[in-house]
Amino acid sequence: MKNKTAKYKYRILSVCSVIAVLFIWELVTDILHLISPMMLPSPAKVLNTLIYKLTGGVNPDGATLLQHIAASMKIALGGYTVGVLVGVPLGIAMAWNRKFEMFAKPLFDVIRPIPALAWIPLMILWLGIGYWSKVGIIFFAAFISATINSYAGIKRTSQVHLWVASTFGASKRQMLFKVAIPTALPMIFTGLRLALGSSWVALVAAELLAATRGLGYMIQVARMLGRPDVIIVGMITIGVIGYLLSTVLEKLQNKYVKGGK
């Protein structure tokens, strides 16, 4: 009983805190005019803009919010898919085959510390400012997380399990598919989740620098036009979608990957 009332108390405190922040924000902007609307628009204004952009408003950046979201998602998911399709098999292969590891790991280790953002100029120079250059940037963001985690997951396979499998006469191939990959599955999934997160971050950067549509483009244009309300709407949208993407993958992981952490 005591626990339950305590829980309620904290829940209420949380709600109050959010309301207080919104109230203070409204107070210093619309009501007291302490902060210029060019620096920080009021929450009411942001909400207005959000509704306007959601219900088909195209000003000031030439597209509705949903069109920007669609453009961003198309790029993010494209780059992510390619990155994962290359990264996961590469990680597994590097961890499973010694000779391949000795050859490929050092090369991978050279690419690994280069942030995905640092590929932007090269990609733009090579592929222009269209769809594929951004897919290329996001590819690197997703590819690195996917590879590292798959690699580490396979490396975690317990020697004892492999011994058990081999005493039952499992072939090398069966050991990979029946022992090593199942062992690695939770970590591979973690890799997929991290990869999606970094893809989304890289996407924003790529669109800030070179785009004609998309959420990153939207906030960049809004800055140049002096529309902070649109910037904040864009930031919130970016945050919410990023959060949703990681939550969906987490749910999938909890549902389909049993055992291990």
Next chain:
Amino acid sequence: MESAAGNIADVLKCSHISKEFDSFDGTGKNLVLEDIDFSVKDNEFLVLFGPGQCGKTTLLNILAGLESPTKGEVVDHGKKVTAPAPERGVVYQKTALFPWLTVMGNVEFGPKVRGFKKEERKKIADHYIDLVGLKGFEKSYPSQLSGGMRQRVGIARAYSNNPSLMLMDEPFGHLDAQTRYMMEEELQRIWQKEKRAVVFVTNNIEEALFLADRIILMTNCPSKIKKEYIIDLPHPRSYVDPEFLRLRREITENMDKSM
């Protein structure tokens, strides 16, 4: 010290303790301890022996002051127990050593937080590290020690506050059989050298008989006191002594077999 608690020689008096938890589904109550009533005499080695996992650790936590009973009270030297205190040293099942401190750091933790000067607490710690046979390992971290050695540190740490009562919660439960026998002998040796009242929880009858002055046999779920045995075999005891074996059979037959 005469008190409501009764007998002068009593260190700790545990009167009519019951403990309930909310059951996991939140609909009802689980009774884990029912009307536990006993006292611990000065310098007595008391073993709480019983099957299963139910209640014994909870009882020890209540004696230590880490948990409070639903009914009844614990009185230590005439004072009601409400919180953990240095007068009651605890040796934990999983050692609960501070992994970021060395052996020395762990053993001098008690005196340190109680404000002893550097030389004083070093002297105390040196003494107990020596007592438990860990001289030379002062600078090792717990992760570098074997299970038996970690438990020695745990014992030295509990001693470091010079408590009048030691509470030991299946301290050797995680050790392999060989180490366990050795640690039982070691604990007996240490205790003979620096006697304290001890409440020792175990589910191993040999361990109970090897160490105890008195055994309290407990039932399982809810835990109740079933019977008491005074064990006055001379130390060091032998696992194959006829009297030892007779007591072993007797207690085992009285044991609550339902798990």
Next chain:
Amino acid sequence: MESKTSRFMRKNMAAFMTIVAFMSLLLVWELVARFTNAGMFLPPASEIISKFVESFTVPIGKHRMLVHIGVSLYRVGVAFIFATIAGIFLGVSMGYSKTVEAIIKPIFEFIRPIPPLAWIPMSILWFGLGDQSKFFIIFLGCFCFITVNTYDGTKNVDHVLLGAARMLGASERQVFFRVVLPSSIPYIFAGLQIAITAGWSAVVGAEMVRSDEGVGWLIVMGMTNGNTVQIMVGMLAIGIVGYILATAMAKLEGRLCIWNQQQGI
């Protein structure tokens, strides 16, 4: 169990294969760049390496390479230090006090999924185009990771250890400073490790958007001028420094948390 000789062989084999890997990569790269049409986009590896070496003596833009690196490191360093202080403080308070947790967590959780670079437009409005705006972005990039990890660490303190400390006579204050804090240190370090990498990435991003010096500027200027060699030289520098930062952090953790080498019980 393998014999000493085969182990020796294997070790050398790995080194040998590494050399083979690099040699073949550089060779293929060199050949492709010199003798095919791809040379238009891909300068030869030798040119990049020699330009990289040269960049330490011949300035690119305003500065020589080390100064560019220094500028970027300075930006990361300042923001990282502030983020560490703020993140540990906030993480510990949220982990230790349920009231603080209830007040801060919903707001923090709302801000956390917004990538630091998405703050660039806002921070330019607030702080202008100078260093302040970059500090702010890098700070955000580091801060969230440090806070989350510290918070997890404080939340995950073993309750038996808390009981043990109280049993030994520690006051609540002592329990906090002598048990809660030290047992969170591995978590905090994990956070710092991620944060330094994220911070380095954020400085590159921030400098790419607006700057006239630093490693991010190097590559974005390369892009503007169509100078692929400069871009790749910059990327090489970014990769090397990023690697050094991550390694240094791991070394520091190893130094400060010797006790955590194996799983302690």
